[in-house]
Amino acid sequence: MVGTGSGTRSGTGGSTNSTTGGGAKPRGNFKKRRTKVKEHSKRQAMLNTHRVTPFKYDLNEIMVSTQMDESKASSFTASVIAKATRISSKDAKDFVKTFVEEGDLTKEESDRICRLLDRYSKYR
Numbered sequence: 001m002v003g004t005g006s007g008t009r010s011g012t013g014g015s016t017n018s019t020t021g022g023g024a025k026p027r028g029n030f031k032k033r034r035t036k037v038k039e040h041s042k043r044q045a046m047l048n049t050h051r052v053t054p055f056k057y058d059l060n061e062i063m064v065s066t067q068m069d070e071s072k073a074s075s076f077t078a079s080v081i082a083k084a085t086r087i088s089s090k091d092a093k094d095f096v097k098t099f100v101e102e103g104d105l106t107k108e109e110s111d112r113i114c115r116l117l118d119r120y121s122k123y124r
Contacts (some may be wrong), residue, residue, distance in 0.1 A: 045094075047084035055120040056081065062112050068104050071109040076104075080113070089121040 035119060059080065063073045076099065084092035093114050099105045105113075 001052070043123045045089040045118075046087075046088060046124050047081065048120055048122045049085060051120050052081065052085065055116065058116055058120075059113065062109060062116070066105060066109050068099075072104070079082075084117055084121070089117045092117055 056077070059077055063077060066073065068076065080092050080095060083095055096105065096110050096117075097112050100107060100110045
């Protein structure tokens, strides 16, 4: 009779806990995991990311009074913000000073931008 449900099933094998099946990992031939030691970089002054919007506003106020071309000023502003938030405020100040050497900014304008960077920076 088919479908009576009595008796044992044939062909399934007896043990389900074999050494090769069932998802068990073989013991031996494994590498020990080494824990990586985190190396902390020195804290440095960077633009406070919570205050980027007021910084942009103040920087645009300074850039309006400069003699720099509109498209160049926009690119300059974006680069200053990117360097100050990702690298450091010191690198952003060095970037500003290169524009003084090229003659695009005056010394007073670069000093105002550097003071602005100091005001909106924090150590992280």
